[in-house]
Amino acid sequence: MTLSSLFLAAGGPYAAWFAKLHETFIVNDRYKLLIEGFRNTIILTLGALAIGLVIGTIVAVIKYLAEDAPSLRWAAFLCDVYLTVIRGVPMVVQLLIFYYIIFSHAKDGIPVAIVAFGVNSGAYMAELIRSGINAVDSGQMEAGRSLGMNRLQTMRVIILPQAIRYILPAIFNELIALLKETSIAGYVAEIDLTRAGNLIRNNTYDAINTLFLVALVYLTMVIILEQILKKLERRLRKGDKR
């Protein structure tokens, strides 16, 4: 039985709707576009998350260490410039700049978009990670230093492992925001979930089914992520009683 016949076999009061769905999504294998878009949305989100985490951690640690290491002041200044610029310019504009100016010769747009979203997300993550680091009792840094560890060793072995439990829920929220934010990737001609749905709408004039389906997919992903986050927070709370 083909996918096509499955839809057309439906009878009863929904027969007309199933026929419409068939025409919108099955004819010309248009659903394959949605699958491709869905895949790209996932790739964009996870890629940007990874880059954002790396940038965010580096920026947060530099800014923390610079508080009493004068030699790092210039690096901290650069970090501040980065934070101000990224948070002061709309994401769409940043994406266009990355695509049409910085990487104007790139053949594949997906890596460019990943970098653009990652660099953007890093600015927000830096602040989350920094507040997590600050939430760790200052006696921990002193204890590490008093044993003879340097600041970076203490940060890596003592502070960051403790900061993670404060940071993790916030990072998850950032992940959810990032997932929805990638829906603007279509601005630079990349086929993400949103653009795939919109292309099908354009070809079929079926706005209702295409856009609601796209919305439903995003909503489902967000709900799943939120459930995972809740479980995670419960486990972290249990860890406190350890």
Next chain:
Amino acid sequence: MINVKNLQKNFDGVEVLKGINTEIDKGDVICVIGPSGSGKSTFLRCLNMLEKPSGGQIIFEGDDLTDKKIDLDLHRQKMGMVFQQFNLFPHMTVMKNLTVAPMMLKKVPEADAKAKALELLGKVGLADRADAYPNQLSGGQKQRVAIVRALCMEPDVMLFDEPTSALDPEMVGEVLDVMKKLAAAGMTMVVVTHEMGFAREVSNRVLFLEDGVILEEGTPDEIFNHPQNERLQSFLAKVL
């Protein structure tokens, strides 16, 4: 071993230490007493440069710690510190708390570090708690682990910053006992404390700090039985 020369410390213009001079020799057990706000803790924290002095010098084993070019981390390995709030690493087991620094900084093999930690834990009566996390310990147990953590680095001197002030009264004794044993074993110790009994019994020299200067110093007998300074007399009258 430690030579303190004209040590000064300002916090945002407030003078906390106004020129402290003293010498700490090998084997000394020195207690620092005085009213709160007198600068006792700041003095102790300057000894291993957790607070950066505003002026003066700390000469430790011949090296000036206030010299900007000195490798502070290397010198701190030889100065153990015990904090009022314990500051154990809550995400590590007791054993990991004890072995992380020796393994990382002195490249002690894991088996040796663990053997040493277990031996010292045994001496403070906590050999059975090696796999516990700090949150599972009582305050007195935490502080004993904190002392062992510092000892695992085999320091030349131990600094104690009000080690019993955050403890319930019934747990003070077990921590003081460990410190007494340590003193009897010949460890050089500088102890900021409100435990006058300990100061009288264990130390060989007592410093009375008030308002950022050493107002009087001497043997426990001189300080507690024949105080000269009027402020020391009134301080002792309140705390004894």
